[in-house]
Amino acid sequence: MEKLEKLYEGKAKKMYATDDPQVLWVEYMNQATAGNGAKKAQIAGKGSLNNRITSVIFDLLAARGVKSHFLKRVSDTEQLVRRMDMFPLEIIMRNTAAGSFAKRYGVAEGTALSKPILEFCLKSDDLGDPFINDDGIVALGLATEEQLAEISRQARAVNQALLDIFSAIEVQLVDFKIEEGTASDGTILLADEITPDTCRLWDLKDHSGRIEHLDKDLFRRDLGNIIPAYEEILSRLNGLAASEGITESK
Numbered sequence: 001m002e003k004l005e006k007l008y009e010g011k012a013k014k015m016y017a018t019d020d021p022q023v024l025w026v027e028y029m030n031q032a033t034a035g036n037g038a039k040k041a042q043i044a045g046k047g048s049l050n051n052r053i054t055s056v057i058f059d060l061l062a063a064r065g066v067k068s069h070f071l072k073r074v075s076d077t078e079q080l081v082r083r084m085d086m087f088p089l090e091i092i093m094r095n096t097a098a099g100s101f102a103k104r105y106g107v108a109e110g111t112a113l114s115k116p117i118l119e120f121c122l123k124s125d126d127l128g129d130p131f132i133n134d135d136g137i138v139a140l141g142l143a144t145e146e147q148l149a150e151i152s153r154q155a156r157a158v159n160q161a162l163l164d165i166f167s168a169i170e171v172q173l174v175d176f177k178i179e180e181g182t183a184s185d186g187t188i189l190l191a192d193e194i195t196p197d198t199c200r201l202w203d204l205k206d207h208s209g210r211i212e213h214l215d216k217d218l219f220r221r222d223l224g225n226i227i228p229a230y231e232e233i234l235s236r237l238n239g240l241a242a243s244e245g246i247t248e249s250k
Helices: 046-063 099-105 134-139 145-168 226-243
Strands: 003-009 013-018 023-028 031-034 039-042 070-073 078-082 089-096 112-122 171-182 188-191 199-203
Touching (some): 046 226, 089 145, 145 226
Antiparallel strands (some): 089 171, 171 188
């Protein structure tokens, strides 16, 4: 596989064309951002950790019947994925009240929700990623009703699989955001990444009632260095993958 011209550079990743028109080459960067890029820093090792974390998570999801765009990891910071036509949506699943949800509704952070909550935001930094409901998505032509139904079904399936994965490594999956798109054959697939950048993860090991963050809230809220937390997540995930007979995709 040959890496060709750069197609896109976002906050955390660069995307390159390859000699296969249906495959993209993804490079994870060391950049950390919060508040739609208002807060920004370069953190050595972050790109490698996120690349390795998302790769093993996609492998663990595949073992649970959840398909994605992921093909294989090709280096510490790079992976190959299927080219997708992305829906301009951030797809958010919440299992526990935290972050903006807790502030919005005046709920104490850490409050258990009686059922997982699915939310959508229009993916637009210029507009501040505003909330959008099902009718708005269809009315604006962002997805058809049939596509939205499948996106929603997959989001809930991803949530169930991730709850299983993280509970197995003693981590509470508080909430997360994902993206989805359509492949060249029209198949809707999970895409982008699943990392501590996109998930809110709390350690379930005893910390005397104190929340121990294993996610980007450490950076977002100035709580500490993200690298040890990300390394801990990767170590536990690799242990789970090994116990399930899953070898790294590289």
